[in-house]
Every structure is written in structure tokens, then in C-alpha cells.
Amino acid sequence: MIPYGMVRHCLRRFVRAAGLTTLVVAVAAGTAACGGGDQAAGTGAAASAAPVAIKDHWERTVQVPANPQRVVVLEWEGLITKSMKIFGVDNTLVGVDSATKKMGHRAAVVPSIAKAVALGSPWSGVNYEQLAGLKPDVVFLEAWVASQENRAMHQEVIDKIELLGVPVVVLISPSNFEQPNIRTAWEHITITGQVFGKQAEATRLVERLNAGLDKVTSRTKDIPDAERTKVAYFATINNVMGTKSIQSYLLTDVVGARNVAGPGTFVTISEEKLLALDPDAMVVAGHEGYLDTSLIYEGKHAGLNWANLKDMRALKTKRLVALGYDEWRATVETPIALLKIAKLAYPDRFADVDIVAEEIAFYRDVYGLDEAQAKAAIEAQKYVGELEVK
CATH class of the missing domain: 3.40.50.1980 (Nitrogenase molybdenum iron protein domain)
Incomplete structure (x- = not known):
């Protein structure tokens, strides 16, 4: 039997020699060439x-x-x-x-x-x-x-x-x-x-993240359907997250809110459609770049012309929260993102939660950062990317 590391070494050698345009031929030749001779040096593994x-x-x-x-x-x-x-x-x-x-x-x-x-x-x-x-x-x-x-x-x-x-x-x-x-x-x-x-480390990390989710569900699990806050999960530049998305699952099953969007994952939205949905509150996710809520309140044009949405309930009552370029995804920072959304949706139930302190503590605990590094990482979430604001 040809050792795995030797096969891989030979495949790479032949692919580099032949170029990607003759990839399949090179691999076949490389495999044949590996059939004999001394074992080649492996990689770092x-x-x-x-x-x-x-x-x-x-x-x-x-x-x-x-x-x-x-x-x-x-x-x-x-x-x-x-x-x-x-x-x-x-x-x-x-x-x-x-x-x-x-x-x-x-x-x-x-x-x-x-x-x-x-x-x-x-x-x-x-x-x-x-x-x-x-x-x-x-x-x-x-x-x-x-x-x-x-x-x-x-x-x-x-x-x-x-x-x-x-x-x-x-x-x-x-x-x-x-x-x-x-x-x-x-x-x-x-x-x-x-x-x-690193199975043990993985188990500990998942347990830590689930504990963060439990901080939210422990306060929202008993909310009757009729009292659930209607939330639009907007994702820059012109989408709402539909009911097939992981974001919708987190919004409804963890935060205990209602997603006003319909089926799908990324659902393209117009100003007219978003105004018709008229959510109680809105999450602004940095899908294609972080969008500060102040720019929306000022009526700037960023994907949508927010001046045309000034009569939407969430804007009139200033119930918006912006999530960073990474934290809105299903990722390590998800527990903090959900705390932010939960406090937006149910301010009375989360009145005692200091989001700033929770976020810094999370980064320090999970990533092993000091306070200055944690603050820098949190600020880096505000990655604007190629989002144009007019």
C-alpha cells in the first residue's frame, strides 16, 4: 500500500510541473510514479x-x-x-x-x-x-x-x-x-x-456559547405568541433575512421575537415592502458592510433611501440595533449579537444587562484577550467594506 503522505507529495509535484490546465493527466501520472521507490518526505503533518x-x-x-x-x-x-x-x-x-x-x-x-x-x-x-x-x-x-x-x-x-x-x-x-x-x-x-x-476544547467552547444563548432564552421562553415583538432582520444592502435563514431561527427560537419576513434566506426588499411590513423593531446586520443606525435616522441613502422610511414604526420609535460585519452570522460572537437583539426587542426584560460590559467580558473570556484587545476587536466589527452611504 502506498503511504498517504507519499501519494500526496507526488501528486503535488506532478501538478506543479504540469500546470492546472493538465491537472487530471498530471494526477494520473503522479499516482503511477508513486508506485515505487523510496518514501518521499511528507509535509508538516x-x-x-x-x-x-x-x-x-x-x-x-x-x-x-x-x-x-x-x-x-x-x-x-x-x-x-x-x-x-x-x-x-x-x-x-x-x-x-x-x-x-x-x-x-x-x-x-x-x-x-x-x-x-x-x-x-x-x-x-x-x-x-x-x-x-x-x-x-x-x-x-x-x-x-x-x-x-x-x-x-x-x-x-x-x-x-x-x-x-x-x-x-x-x-x-x-x-x-x-x-x-x-x-x-x-x-x-x-x-x-x-x-x-481538540475534541475536549471544542466541547468546552460549544458549552460556553450555549450558556450565552441560555442567558437570552431564560428570559424570553415564556413570552406568549401574541406579545412577541415583530422584528425585521435587515441585512445590508437591501435584504431581509427570511424564515429559512439561521438568523430567523435565532430570532424566533432564542430571542422569542416574530420575524416579519416571508420564506427564503436572503429576501430582497424594497423601501415600499419594508414600510408595508412596518416592524416594531429592526436589526441592521452588516452583511455587505456595517451600517450605523445614526445614518438611518438621518435619512441617508445606503442600499435603501432611509429618508423614505421615516414613517416606519421602528424608525419613529428609534428601535434599531446595528450588528457588526461578523457578529450577525452564526459564529462565535452569536451570543452577544442575540443579547443585543433581545434587549432591543424586550428592553424591560433585559434592563439590567450592560451590553458593553458583557461584550468586553465575552471577548476576554472566549478569545483570551486583554481589555484593550477586546475593545479593538469589537470596534473592528464596524467594517464598512464597500458599503456606499450618500
Whole structure:
């Protein structure tokens, strides 16, 4: 039997020699060439240890080298890189998707991102030659599969990376399951823990995050349906989060509010439709950039012309809360985001909660930051990106 590390080494050698245009031919030749001779030097992973079998969200069992030392992460929610930081293995990060590289918040909590190479994404195109040059032991890929077309696109990316001799662990975005549930988000943490042999650390992290959710549900679980606050979960620049999204699940099942949006995940919204929904309160999520609520109250144009929505109940009563570029996602900061939403929806039930103090304490506890670092990371959530405000 040909050793796994040797096969991978040879595959990479042949792919680099042949170029990506002849990827399949190169891989076939590389596999044949690996049939004999002395074992080649492996990568940084423990070459003598048996690979770890990982069951991923693509309904496969993936053989991953034990103790991976060179890791690429292409993701949306940030759960993988953040978990790596919390587990103390983020020094293995060598490549990330371009969006992760560009935004400031994740680098504030995971400094290793600053040194990692930007590799594109399934949506913008992955730079396979750069990826091969990094010699990763494993690639994590978070897939957005809202359609068969999306799934086929990600499958093509998986196939190309695996032809480089690199195992791919696929995790599906929490909004893409038939029934969104925070459990599927936390699986990003537990599977990352399995890859790195950090199962105990993963369990502790999930327990810590669930404890944060319990702070909310313990105060909202007894609210009668008739008394639930009607909330619009707006996502810049012109969407509301529909009932198929993980955000809707968190809004209704954890915060105990009512989502005024209809079915779907990202539901395009116009000024007229949002005014017709007339929510009691509104979350402003930094999907395409952080939008400060003061700009909405001032009637600025940012995706929508907010001056045309001045008569919407949530604006008239100033019941808005802005969530940062990362925290609105199903991610490590979700418990803090939900505290903010819960205080917006039910101010009397959360009158004693000091959001600023809770947020700083959370960052210090979960990420091991000092107070100054925690404040800097929180401020970095206000990443505006390419959001245009007029």
C-alpha cells in the first residue's frame, strides 16, 4: 500500500510541473510514479501517525492527516478560523479566502490571518496554483448550497483541490439545512476539533456559547405568541433575512421575537415592502458592510433611501440595533449579537444587562484577550467594506 503522505507529495509535484490546465493527466501520472521507490518526505503533518477519519457535511468520510501543520480555510461564518485560535492551533493557518483576508475583525481575533495567503473563493475563483504551493495538509471549505447550481460549483472546487492530493473537509452554511438550527453551526466547531485532536476544547467552547444563548432564552421562553415583538432582520444592502435563514431561527427560537419576513434566506426588499411590513423593531446586520443606525435616522441613502422610511414604526420609535460585519452570522460572537437583539426587542426584560460590559467580558473570556484587545476587536466589527452611504 502506498503511504498517504507519499501519494500526496507526488501528486503535488506532478501538478506543479504540469500546470492546472493538465491537472487530471498530471494526477494520473503522479499516482503511477508513486508506485515505487523510496518514501518521499511528507509535509508538516505527522507522517507516521494514522490519518483521522472525519465525517463532514458533504456526507463523506474524509481521511485527514493527524496533527495537520499547514491548513487552508475557505469559509463564510468564521467559525473554523476562530475555533483554531481558541484551540491554540491557528499558527497552522497558511491560506484563507479573500474575504476573510480583507475584513478587519477576524484578523483582530485571529492574528494568524494577517500572514495567511488570500486564495480567492469558490465564488470569485480559487487560485489553485497558489494553494498547491502552500502544501496544505488539509483544506476546510464552507459551502453555500442554496441551489443545485451552488452545489455543483462547490463540487468542482472540491474535486480540483482533491486532485492536488489535498483532503477537503466540507462544512455547509447553517442557513442551508432544511431546518436551520444552531447545532449545525456548532458542528463547524466540533468537526474542527476532531481534525486537530481538540475534541475536549471544542466541547468546552460549544458549552460556553450555549450558556450565552441560555442567558437570552431564560428570559424570553415564556413570552406568549401574541406579545412577541415583530422584528425585521435587515441585512445590508437591501435584504431581509427570511424564515429559512439561521438568523430567523435565532430570532424566533432564542430571542422569542416574530420575524416579519416571508420564506427564503436572503429576501430582497424594497423601501415600499419594508414600510408595508412596518416592524416594531429592526436589526441592521452588516452583511455587505456595517451600517450605523445614526445614518438611518438621518435619512441617508445606503442600499435603501432611509429618508423614505421615516414613517416606519421602528424608525419613529428609534428601535434599531446595528450588528457588526461578523457578529450577525452564526459564529462565535452569536451570543452577544442575540443579547443585543433581545434587549432591543424586550428592553424591560433585559434592563439590567450592560451590553458593553458583557461584550468586553465575552471577548476576554472566549478569545483570551486583554481589555484593550477586546475593545479593538469589537470596534473592528464596524467594517464598512464597500458599503456606499450618500
